[in-house]
Amino acid sequence: MRISDGIGLAASLLFAFCAASSAQAADIAARATPLGGSMLPQQLVQPPQTTYASVKEALRAGMRDYNSGDKVSAVRAFDYAAGQGAPLALWKAARMYADGDGVGRNEVKAFQYFSRLADDCADESPDSPRAGLVANAFTSLGIYYLDGIKGTSIKPNPPRAVEMFSYAASYFGDPSAQFNLARLYLDGHGLARDPRQAARWLNLAAEKGHSRAQALLGQLLVNGEGVPMQRARGLMWLDLALQSADARSQAWVKSLHEEAFGGASETDRRTASALSEQYQARRR
Numbered sequence: 001m002r003i004s005d006g007i008g009l010a011a012s013l014l015f016a017f018c019a020a021s022s023a024q025a026a027d028i029a030a031r032a033t034p035l036g037g038s039m040l041p042q043q044l045v046q047p048p049q050t051t052y053a054s055v056k057e058a059l060r061a062g063m064r065d066y067n068s069g070d071k072v073s074a075v076r077a078f079d080y081a082a083g084q085g086a087p088l089a090l091w092k093a094a095r096m097y098a099d100g101d102g103v104g105r106n107e108v109k110a111f112q113y114f115s116r117l118a119d120d121c122a123d124e125s126p127d128s129p130r131a132g133l134v135a136n137a138f139t140s141l142g143i144y145y146l147d148g149i150k151g152t153s154i155k156p157n158p159p160r161a162v163e164m165f166s167y168a169a170s171y172f173g174d175p176s177a178q179f180n181l182a183r184l185y186l187d188g189h190g191l192a193r194d195p196r197q198a199a200r201w202l203n204l205a206a207e208k209g210h211s212r213a214q215a216l217l218g219q220l221l222v223n224g225e226g227v228p229m230q231r232a233r234g235l236m237w238l239d240l241a242l243q244s245a246d247a248r249s250q251a252w253v254k255s256l257h258e259e260a261f262g263g264a265s266e267t268d269r270r271t272a273s274a275l276s277e278q279y280q281a282r283r284r
Helices: 003-018 023-030 055-068 071-083 087-099 107-121 131-147 158-170 175-187 195-207 211-223 231-244 250-262 266-283
Strands: none
Touching: 055 071, 055 087, 071 087, 087 107, 087 131, 107 131, 131 158, 131 175, 158 175, 175 195, 175 211, 195 211, 211 231, 211 250, 231 250, 231 266
């Protein structure tokens, strides 16, 4: 199944998911423009000259070298296996190039590898052990399409970003994609602004423990933005977000938390604490 077929499936899934609560979201999904085949640029990253007896050997060598700290050798092995279409190698090499993890950061290579992984595995079962890798590839592509890659032919394309996030969010249920899709609904970027749909996607991601989704959902509920105001529940999400926020988002979450709790009543705070305990008990 090519990615163009996968996007068609995403539109159908998104329609079924959102039809009960928002005809607008279904209309957006129905109007999603097919990609028209492979997303790969014409020039795919070529594997290096180093050869291995098999893809399996290359993967084994790559993981061994990566875990031992020899990331130059690791990416060489992953490049080789990725050139043979190995999904794990495609994802691992893409992430290393995207993050500059032990190699020079190269967003074009990352984009190419994520594209091939998404193109080859768009119909991977959501229950498959590889589903998380494929979902991350779609989400990463969404981010690249949202901002573009400066100095390259990959230009900002918000509608295409919506398609990537929608597929990963609906078919794979990926919380990062759900969060990113919610942000687009909040900003009206690439689609019509719809805070109600944003809250719906944020709630799905928040329930899975996505801290930034929890913080943003908490803010919406405390302020009643696009959704009925639920101060105690909003405080609960903000409290949970603060407990699990990573270093990158800690300051932002803390700011939202302090603002919300500073204006909250003692009753709302106590209710939020009880709700937080119930949520944590459910996830144990």
